[in-house]
Amino acid sequence: MLSNYIQVSLEHYLILSAIIFTIGMMGVLMRKNILVMLMGIELMLNGVNLSFVAFSYYTGNLNGQIMVFFVMTVAAAEAGVGLALAVTIFKKFKTINIQFFEKLKG
């Protein structure tokens, strides 16, 4: 029956999180701009967070929310370092397109 599938359950949240994760991965694979690639990583982390929170809700266990808390901290740290690197790269190469600094040598 269709109505069984419409009623929201854990699967719905997990599939939504899988879709977000995949879209983020596509962003990392397909884009050339290093900042957009960082954004793709943020999207992937968010997809994982959503699955943690959904598991925590449907199993009545708070550990998932604590993991989300940790993931958020690590994501903020990752964004900080990534942006600092992006600023440095931009000052050196005058571009943030990833194909122009393959050499890793100033």
Add this chain to the structure above:
Amino acid sequence: MDMTTILFYILAIAIVVFSLGVVMTANPIFSALFLALTMVTLAFVYFLLNAPFIAGVQLIVYAGAVVVLFVMVMMLFDLKQEKEAFTKGKFTGFLKIASAGWLCGLIAGAIYMSTEMVVSGNQILDVNKASTKILAKELFSNYVFAFEALGILLLLIAVGAVSISRIKGGTHAK
């Protein structure tokens, strides 16, 4: 169809559209604004899942700090609309999309096959049990080592970010 179901579908569609916007728009500033919208919508999904504190932290950390930093950095660069926003190569592009789709299908299949054994017999998180106080007690008793380790990580990151941006060619070059 109750209220939660309708809200979930609206929010889910919005999230998918916004996150596609992050990846598909050629202008990186629009990407960042779409990312902010995605974060805010996800925060509302967390409210649906009885995690109001996580939702608040999502708003403060992601939408309020991380994405604002992204937007600021992009304004500093003054980027133009990119002509070649995506990687070249039709075949590799197709391969990438196909592999991403394959991964998504794999995850969905795995979810469909396995959730019944994970969830069976457990109860839904109740609002009183999910209070911030209990979360904090758990965080500062069972997870206190991880919490301290995160503190050290943040300190390292702060020092590292400052030292990276101060080297020659950084924002404060002398």
Add this chain to the structure above:
Amino acid sequence: MGTDFFEISINFVKMVAIFLLMVQLVPALVWVERRGSAFIQNRFGPNRVGPLGLTQLLADAIKFIFKEEFIPSHTRKFLFYAAPVMSLIPGALAFGSIPLSLPFHVEAFELFGQTMGPYRFAFQSFEMNVGIVFVLGISSLGAYGMLTAGWASVNKYSVFGALRASAQMISYELALGLSIVGILMIYGTFDFADMIAYQTGPLTFTWLGSEMTIPFLPNWGIFYQPLGALLLFIAMFAETNRAPFDLPEAEAELVAGYHTEYGGLKMNMFYIGEYGHMMVASALMTTFYFGGYNLPFVEPETINEILLAAGFSATKASLLTSFTFFLVLFTKLLIFLWIFIWVRWTLPRFRYDQLMDLGWKKLLPWALGNTIVTAVVIFVMKTWS
């Protein structure tokens, strides 16, 4: 939202009324600001249009609405339109989640032959059990309004203003968040209503295992955390982008900052957003440190009993009690708004490096020290007794 038609409609009316209260307070504040600045600087201010220049507001509003809508041709149209709305919404949402008075009760009554059960309505747009986290999160979204406004109007001054504004907001958010941690540890809750309930009665605390009561002082947060109150107050000024922290719109350097290209109603929406932020800041100050809607030494029950004795029905008495305490909160709010205006017209603007030094090198360490000292004191008190 509610379970039946009556509850949903009352909640909806409440939401609209609180939003309108916020928006309608803005012209009054503009008048106070203009007259007040004139008073401070020994001028007259607008005094020609109507008594005390009060109808000047009406004239201004009409001018704002009927002004020709002008958009420079080089702007990014969609974001240019979206930015004023984006700066208005966070203030409105944050203000809606702050309790403005006691909840009021409606007794069971008959409507169209049906008994409508007793109701309880909170005096705020919506209730959040993580009040302060939500308010901080939502008001941090205010940076997007400025950033998009600056970037969409393709103008160097605007972009500079936007960058300054967002850098300032991010820097001071840290100090703001840390300055309230101490008082949050004392209250032990994120919920505004619980915080205000904690601050009733005379000043009572446990000192070395014995309970102390100081009968002539109210149990307000400022007596526990004077340093936290001061830090929050300074950080709030920076968050609202008002003088002496109005670097984003410094006239001498940046024309008008991020809203250089805006005019008419869109400009007005930026104004409403700014004043909305001021109101949220004042409401947070009162809720955290000045007892919220509490009137010192007057219990809500006594007022309710007086009203009941005067012959009002239970519903009306409860409603009137709520309204009395709303007036108390409103008075405190107005005092803080006046301090905002007073400071703006008294102090000169900071230089940019001074601003960053104040945020990172002074406010942040002091707030951290305050947090640690408070934690140690609470720990000692708990283990001692």
